[in-house]
Amino acid sequence: MTDPLVVRLGTFDAESRWRPTDLAALPAIGGGNDPAVDAMDELLAGFCDPGDLLITRRPMSTVVQESLAGMGLQFDHLALGDPGPGPIEQHVLADQAIMSQIHGSTIAPYAVLPETWTLAEQLLPAPEVVAQVNSKTWSDDLVRRLGLPGAGQVVRSTDELVDAVIALDFKALIKDPYGVSGRALLEASSPGVLKAIERVLRKQVDNGLRVELVVQEKFRKQHDFSGHFHLDRDGSWEFLGVQQMTNRGFRHFGSSPASPSLIDQGWYAEAVAEVMPALTEAGYWGPVGIDSMLLDDGTVIPVLEINARQSLGMLAIRLDRQAREHGLTGHLWQLELNLAPGESVENLIGAFGNIRYAGTAQPGVTVLNGSTLASPGGRVHVAIFCAAGEIHRWRQRLLTDVISAGLTPRGMTDAA
Numbered sequence: 001m002t003d004p005l006v007v008r009l010g011t012f013d014a015e016s017r018w019r020p021t022d023l024a025a026l027p028a029i030g031g032g033n034d035p036a037v038d039a040m041d042e043l044l045a046g047f048c049d050p051g052d053l054l055i056t057r058r059p060m061s062t063v064v065q066e067s068l069a070g071m072g073l074q075f076d077h078l079a080l081g082d083p084g085p086g087p088i089e090q091h092v093l094a095d096q097a098i099m100s101q102i103h104g105s106t107i108a109p110y111a112v113l114p115e116t117w118t119l120a121e122q123l124l125p126a127p128e129v130v131a132q133v134n135s136k137t138w139s140d141d142l143v144r145r146l147g148l149p150g151a152g153q154v155v156r157s158t159d160e161l162v163d164a165v166i167a168l169d170f171k172a173l174i175k176d177p178y179g180v181s182g183r184a185l186l187e188a189s190s191p192g193v194l195k196a197i198e199r200v201l202r203k204q205v206d207n208g209l210r211v212e213l214v215v216q217e218k219f220r221k222q223h224d225f226s227g228h229f230h231l232d233r234d235g236s237w238e239f240l241g242v243q244q245m246t247n248r249g250f251r252h253f254g255s256s257p258a259s260p261s262l263i264d265q266g267w268y269a270e271a272v273a274e275v276m277p278a279l280t281e282a283g284y285w286g287p288v289g290i291d292s293m294l295l296d297d298g299t300v301i302p303v304l305e306i307n308a309r310q311s312l313g314m315l316a317i318r319l320d321r322q323a324r325e326h327g328l329t330g331h332l333w334q335l336e337l338n339l340a341p342g343e344s345v346e347n348l349i350g351a352f353g354n355i356r357y358a359g360t361a362q363p364g365v366t367v368l369n370g371s372t373l374a375s376p377g378g379r380v381h382v383a384i385f386c387a388a389g390e391i392h393r394w395r396q397r398l399l400t401d402v403i404s405a406g407l408t409p410r411g412m413t414d415a416a
Contacts, residue, residue: 007102008047008075009055010110011087012040014309017113018131019178024204024211026176026186027197036378041088042369043381044110046315048075053102055080057088061371063346071366071383072322072359089115111309112286129283130308135177136214138282139306146274150293150301152216158201164215165194175214187218220296225258226313227272227302229288235280237288239269241320243313245291246333254333255316256391263294271302279308289313312381323385326361331384331391332368335402336410338377343407345370345380351405355397357385365398377410 011017041056045068048054052075059079078098083091092098093115107120112130132138136152143151152175155161165172165188174197176184188194201211224245231237242265246254258265272290279288289307294300316332323330337348349356349367357364363386370380386394402409 005102005105006049006052006108007055007105008044008052008108009088009092010041010044010116010310011089011113012110013037013180014111014113015134015178015180017087018127018134019176022208022210023177024201024209026174026179026184026213027200036372039372040369040381041110042371043312043315044310045073045075045077046318046368046383047108047310048073050074052076052108053078053105055088055092055098057091058082058372061345063349064367064369064371067349067356067367070359071357071385087113087115089113089119093119109310125284125286133279133282133284133306133308136175136179136305137177137212139303140214140216142275142278142306143303146278146303148271148302149299150216150219150304152214155211155213155215157211158198158205161201161211161213161215162194162198168215168217170194171218173216173218175216177212177214219293219301221293222296223262223294225262225292225294226255226311227268227290227292228311228314228317229276229290231276231279231285231288233285235277237276239265240314241265241317242268243316245313252312252334254331255313256331257316257320257329263300268292268300268302271300275303275306279306284308287311287314319383319385326359326385327387328361328363328385329388329391331386331394333382333384333395333398334379335382335398336377336379337373337402338408338410339373339375341375343375345373347405347407348373348380348402351401351407352398355401357383363387363390363394365394377408 038057042060045054054075055078057080060077080091109116112124112127114127117124117127137154140152140154153164155164170189172188174186174188179185186197188197205211224247226243226245228240229237230240242258243255244258244262245252287310289311291304292302293304312332319330319332352365355364357366366383368381368383373380384394399409
């Protein structure tokens with residue numbers, strides 16, 4: 001008897017689909033919907049084993065597929081062809097030809113949405129459970145129950161919000177329960193900022209929406225990092241490792257293996273071990289990422305938020321495991337570019353001609369996604385495979401090659 005086909009697909013920004021529609025929203029801080037998010041499902045190729053079927057919303061460019069094959073990623077691929085708005089799972093369910101092809105397969109999603117649950121014939125955690133445990137409200141309550149450092153305060157009215165921020169002397173962060181990667185997170189650093197937030201929320205409450213936010217002290221951090229686990233349905237779990245995160249502001253920019261000097265990983269795994277039984281009790285199983293922080297005074301905040309889904313940190317762990325087979329370390333990095341008309345991801349991959357990774361012990365760079373990259377520009381993710389301790393030199397080399405090819409990187413990142 002052969003193993004069932006594994007089908008990988010997913011809808012990034014799942015948090016926005018888990019978010020209840022009756023919640024008041026924090027003022028937007030620019031950006032809005034990011035069209036690049038829809039195309040991030042290409043990154044799921046990094047989780048594929050030979051024989052897996054990756055289904056993406058849009059076609060993958062030949063050069064991106066060749067780039068992935070060059071680092072040894074082999075998988076079958078099916079593209080829906082830009083089917084329009086809505087989760088990719090919704091469009092797969094509506095396509096009888098694809099449904100016939102994947103009948104009886106194991107669905108390995110990025111995250112569980114109601115449509116994912118239907119597609120997987122209810123063999124995944126219930127979507128309402130997944131939505132609950134991904135909420136910052138749930139994780140903040142768990143931190144309090146476990147007596148861990150770093151608990152915030154859940155506020156359910158505008159008055160409670162104002163009181164909580166003033167109590168922290170305006171050293172406060174306000175988080176939407178379903179915000180992700182710095183979006184829907186505001187720093188209330190002055191009475192003027194708080195007044196502006198208060199005004200926006202009160203208007204929405206007057207229109208019938210409710211307030212649910214997490215107010216948290218803005219810690220003096222030294223590093224952000226994340227722990228990654230796989231939780232089985234019977235409650236057993238595996239600790240996969242720790243990744244140190246590189247951020248720009250509150251936004252994730254890259255992940256690298258955490259050095260032994262950052263944190264005792266055995267201690268960390270024990271510190272967050274009680275999170276797993278809580279997730280099991282709630283009815284969740286599957287991939288788990290826990291965002292954590294090391295403060296300037298050496299204090300570890302072990303649970304800032306829980307991502308009960310796949311994550312870029314988990315992808316970075318997969319890349320690092322592959323790199324270690326060749327004596328290297330694997331790193332995930334985001335690259336933002338300005339592009340002239342006619343330029344595409346092909347120009348970027350061409351820029352890496354001399355440093356393209358070939359799946360050997362020779363260091364190099366692989367472009368992981370970006371099939372839709374076009375003028376005026378956007379962002380892609382790259383994997384950097386290099387010797388331990390050389391990531392900074394390789395980031396600089398990568399940027400040098402990009403600039404030498406006539407492309408224009410947007411800004412620089414801060415190691416944090």
